[in-house]
Amino acid sequence: MPASGRMKTRILIDDRQSTVIQAPFPKPWNRSYPVSINWSLWQELSASQRDLLFLHYVCWLTSVQLLKPELYQGVAAVGIVGTIFELFQADAVGILAAGGLTAIAAMQVWRRNTGTQAKLDADEAAIRVAQRRGYSERDAARHLLEALETVPKIEGRGGMTYTELLRAQSLRTVLGTASSPPPTRIRTQ
Structure with a gap:
């Protein structure tokens, strides 16, 4: 976990939730941001997939800045x-x-x-953090892509969502298996 996320992230175990991992939109007045994990579903992912998926959520939570003057x-x-x-x-x-x-x-x-670009940026940040933890860029992208593809199966969903598909295409670009990243027009939706 990035150092900026250690003090702000609170991990909750909730076996009643239908998703593997979820994090509600962080409110600026909260000191810590909860990340809920369904432990039984979480264990179906490999350790590397869990690492990268968790890093994605922490990087997204720490990147949300509602009160930043823009x-x-x-x-x-x-x-x-x-x-x-x-x-x-x-x-x-x-x-x-x-x-x-x-x-x-x-x-x-x-x-x-909360849009697609925020999720893609969180993926890139998670890969950078994983590189500091000893993963290569390709391995980090591969494990995150595998986690993205495995989670809908574990959750019993029919397939990946639109945002997950765009994230997968972006990760495949990092791996060199996709010819081009998602178009900029689509990334900003």
Whole structure:
């Protein structure tokens, strides 16, 4: 686990959940972020697959930054202030405009932290952390790809989700078995 994730991540064992591993969206006011693991399903993965899958979730949790001052966070803050101002003015059109601006900016912040690109970035970060732990880049990518392909079978799902398929294609590119990574237009959705 990366050093930045040791103090922030709390591991919970929950054999009632239907997924192998899950982590709810981290709230900025929480000091630690729970990662729930179904131990019986978790044991069906190899140790290397467990390592890389866990690293992916920790890297994703530590990369989410809702309160980092960036463009959309600033627009959302201005929109909230504008909505409150317009509420005091009792201006319906102003409330709708400022509220709409807030909603659009908040949606962009949400998409940036939970979208496909965030998951792909977490995969890359997990591979970098695994390299510091002694894995080669190819081995780390291979184990993460195997975990991605094995988890739907273990969970009894019909197949991989859209995001998992894009992640698998990106990992195959690292391995050299895919001709090209997912297009940039698709990565940012």
